[in-house]
Amino acid sequence: LFDGDGYKIFEEIYGTYVYATYADISYEYMEGGGNFESIMSPSSSLNIDRDLGGTSLELTRSPSSTTTINRGGTDWTSLVNARTQGDAYTTANLQTNAVPIIESWEVDGSSSTSTSLTCAKPSGVQIGDLLVLLPFNDDTTNTDQFINNKNGWTLAAEAGSTTSDSHIGFYYRVADGTEPSSETVTAASADDWGMWYLRISGVDTSDVIEAVGSDVIANTQNLDITGVTTSKSNSLILYLQAFDGGDEYPYSVAGTGFVEFDEYRSGSSNGDASASFGYRNMVSAGASGTATVTASGGSDGQVGFQVAINSGGNGNPDSNYLRATDFDFSAIPDNALIDGITVEVDRYASISSSVSDYSIQLRDSGGPKGS
Known part of the structure; x- marks a missing residue:
């Protein structure tokens, strides 16, 4: 029919x-x-x-x-x-x-320092959707800011150091219909912060993450985020990037197939927090390649990594x-x-x-x- x-x-x-x-x-x-x-x-x-x-x-x-x-x-x-x-x-x-799809998202943040990062649930969540939290802050230490301490969620990766003067993480869960109207992530330190909450459809819920790339940390204007290699077709590749301050914002990305999805800053000063993320649709298995994120205003500490999400089609x-x-x-x-x-x-x-x-x-x- x-x-x-x-x-x-x-x-x-x-x-x-x-x-x-x-x-x-x-x-x-x-x-x-x-x-x-x-x-x-x-x-x-x-x-x-x-x-x-x-x-x-x-x-x-x-x-x-x-x-x-x-x-x-x-x-x-x-x-x-x-x-x-x-x-x-x-x-x-x-x-x-086919490649999983980012269906909807929300973002929030603040220039008031806090250990509690909260963001509203995106619209249209269906049972079986992949839910992703991308928290970031401008912490200046080597201490992991985001750890596997959120009930019902799995931490796939966290990166940041004194060089980047910023941290970013990746939490995920499969929607089961019990999710509240917002989610809160607790950071190790009180800092300026931001967080995205994504809803992604078409994911293999029994095997969500295929690969997580290496942390890339540098004081630079152009951050070359190392790629991942997929063994399955139709993977959704996400790159994440956090920056020390909001003064060199906005950002752009270069690299075969990569598209910036969103960027956010808690404020425009060098003491604020900012970040961006984007994606590449990997129809065929293989190497995703480098995603180069450029800060339009100049050099400072940056951190980033890539994540490959499996298709459930x-x-x-x-x-x-x-x-x-x-x-x-x-x-x-x-x-x-x-x-x-x-x-x-x-x-x-x-x-x-x-x-x-x-x-x-x-x-x-x-x-x-x-x-």
């Missing part, structure tokens, strides 16, 4: 999740000289709560069985990544094997249909003359433009009916 249209522009979308779908069959028949019309949903399905990506919810009826199938298979019988669904929540995964949207089955037509009298059947399909996806209607086909146990 659905076919992903596959390729999008490089920075956009390579796949999606279809969170819920239903197909209602309406039919007309004649019996005893009268015209009758009804809508029949699967008898065994239940109402489900469908997240529309905002604050509203919609109740729908779903088929009791929904699978993805290979349209190239004979008579639609070759299953690809089939996931038979429960009655209570009918979902089909049409996500492509599966399948190819150009080879998947969505098939809804187990509709109950037992209410139609045996002697009824069916004048017509209408198939009505509703869809919702995290990014709706990445799923397109391809074709609709009815079939019974004997094979396809019509086209």
